Amino acid sequence: MTTLREKFYRKLKTTRILAISFAFVIITGGILLNLPIANNDPNIPFIDHLFMSTSSVCVTGLVTVVVVDKYTIFGQWVLIFLMQIGGLGLMTFLVTFITVAKKQLFMAEKKLIQDSLNKADLDNIPKYIKSIFKYTFFFEGLGVVFFSLRLVPMYGVSSGLFKSLFLSVSAFCNAGLDNFSNTSLIPYSSDPILNLGVIALIITGGLGFAVWFDLSNGLKNKFKKDISFKSMIHHLTLHTKIVLTMTSILLGLGALLFLVIEYNNVNTIANYSFTEKLLISFFQSTTLRTAGFSSVNIGDCKIATLLMMCVWMLIGGSPGGTAGGIKTTTFVAIVIAIVSVFKNSSDHYRIFKREIPKETFYKAIIVFFMYVIALFIAVFTLSISDESIGFLDILFEAFSAINTVGLSTGITTSFSNVGKIVIILLMYVGRVGPITIVLSLFKTKKKEVISYAKEDILIG
Numbered sequence: 238m239t240t241l242r243e244k245f246y247r248k249l250k251t252t253r254i255l256a257i258s259f260a261f262v263i264i265t266g267g268i269l270l271n272l273p274i275a276n277n278d279p280n281i282p283f284i285d286h287l288f289m290s291t292s293s294v295c296v297t298g299l300v301t302v303v304v305v306d307k308y309t310i311f312g313q314w315v316l317i318f319l320m321q322i323g324g325l326g327l328m329t330f331l332v333t334f335i336t337v338a339k340k341q342l343f344m345a346e347k348k349l350i351q352d353s354l355n356k357a358d359l360d361n362i363p364k365y366i367k368s369i370f371k372y373t374f375f376f377e378g379l380g381v382v383f384f385s386l387r388l389v390p391m392y393g394v395s396s397g398l399f400k401s402l403f404l405s406v407s408a409f410c411n412a413g414l415d416n417f418s419n420t421s422l423i424p425y426s427s428d429p430i431l432n433l434g435v436i437a438l439i440i441t442g443g444l445g446f447a448v449w450f451d452l453s454n455g456l457k458n459k460f461k462k463d464i465s466f467k468s469m470i471h472h473l474t475l476h477t478k479i480v481l482t483m484t485s486i487l488l489g490l491g492a493l494l495f496l497v498i499e500y501n502n503v504n505t506i507a508n509y510s511f512t513e514k515l516l517i518s519f520f521q522s523t524t525l526r527t528a529g530f531s532s533v534n535i536g537d538c539k540i541a542t543l544l545m546m547c548v549w550m551l552i553g554g555s556p557g558g559t560a561g562g563i564k565t566t567t568f569v570a571i572v573i574a575i576v577s578v579f580k581n582s583s584d585h586y587r588i589f590k591r592e593i594p595k596e597t598f599y600k601a602i603i604v605f606f607m608y609v610i611a612l613f614i615a616v617f618t619l620s621i622s623d624e625s626i627g628f629l630d631i632l633f634e635a636f637s638a639i640n641t642v643g644l645s646t647g648i649t650t651s652f653s654n655v656g657k658i659v660i661i662l663l664m665y666v667g668r669v670g671p672i673t674i675v676l677s678l679f680k681t682k683k684k685e686v687i688s689y690a691k692e693d694i695l696i697g
Contacts, residue, residue: 298413298529298643413529529643
């Protein structure tokens with residue numbers, strides 16, 4: 238007899254389930270945040286609660302409602318769960334429930350986890366999910382302990398621990414929300430404990446679980462088999478090597494550019510000591526990896542800084558984690574393809590003495606152009622619906638939303654309802670993925686068996 242689960246998976250394909258699951262959590266979150274028990278301001282429109290729910294589930298950080306001022310403890314707990322579900326994915330929790338209930342996983346459920354977490358294969362799905370939860374709660378737990386060193390003395394034991402938990406979940410999931418300030422971390426821009434703790438969690442969540450599992454296995458082999466560090470690095474997967482290399486380059490170069498451009502800007506870092514300037518610059522570079530926290534007023538940054546930030550936000554974090562953007566590996570694939578064309582070696586795409594299949598590059602280019610198309614449509618629409626807002630501010634907000642970053646020049650609350658809906662859709666597209674959304678909207682067609690005569694066209 239066919240079970241309800243089997244009928245469900247036969248009716249809907251995996252991409253559609255993923256898209257629907259995120260939409261379901263977002264709408265449910267908006268309804269919960271709209272309850273009188275969740276907020277202390279009955280005049281907040283539902284669109285703003287839906288916006289906050291989307292920002293939490295899509296781990297973005299853009300806000301139209303100040304968390305610490307408007308949401309009750311219940312509302313803040315709702316936000317914590319929304320961020321956690323958004324960071325790991327609803328299907329991860331559902332499959333965990335099925336596994337705990339000792340039910341057999343269907344192939345469709347394994348495929349869902351593979352798609353939602355960018356897992357390379359379908360092997361050991363229950364073990365993989367168990368490891369994800371173990372790593373997540375381990376790092377978030379460390380964050381709670383670390384943040385409590387600062388927040389407990391400030392707010393007392395119970396309130397300080399709760400705020401530490403909120404900040405830790407938000408930072409690891411790259412959500413960019415906090416519940417103790419109405420100006421993000423700007424009042425604590427030179428605080429080493431809060432800044433370094435947030436930086437560590439952002440990087441940890443943004444690297445991706447596949448990287449952490451690979452590094453963990455490498456360290457185990459190093460100590461068990463007593464192999465050299467060089468040998469351990471050699472045996473890491475190509476994915477891990479690319480992610481670690483690109484992450485290091487983006488963090489270092491981003492911090493350097495921010496420091497140089499903003500060095501004498503009295504509205505951002507000019508009045509700080511050199512050590513504090515370094516901390517603030519590194520923090521901004523890190524948060525551009527789709528985290529959404531800020532320790533300076535982004536609206537006061539120079540135009541060159543904002544443009545640099547747009548590029549960094551577009552690249553984003555790495556696959557299989559809590560970050561957004563086109564992903565570091567996608568960016569590297571596009572760069573490799575361009576370099577190979579210039580070298581007249583486009584038949585072979587190589588990096589770290591490994592050759593990457595052509596299909597990977599086609600997918601990378603498709604992802605990039607879908608982001609560009611979505612950005613163009615959004616910016617065009619916002620320029621009409623909210624023409625009183627400056628173009629650069631709109632452009633920056635759109636980049637921030639679709640790449641699930643959450644940084645803003647301070648215009649988020651100024652958008653009209655149409656503008657807010659556009660930003661909501663951008664955050665949703667950025668979290669679920671444009672390819673997933675497009676595939677979920679159309680039926681899969683059978684491969685055409687007809688082949689046509691080939692004819693070349695002129696390019697460039």
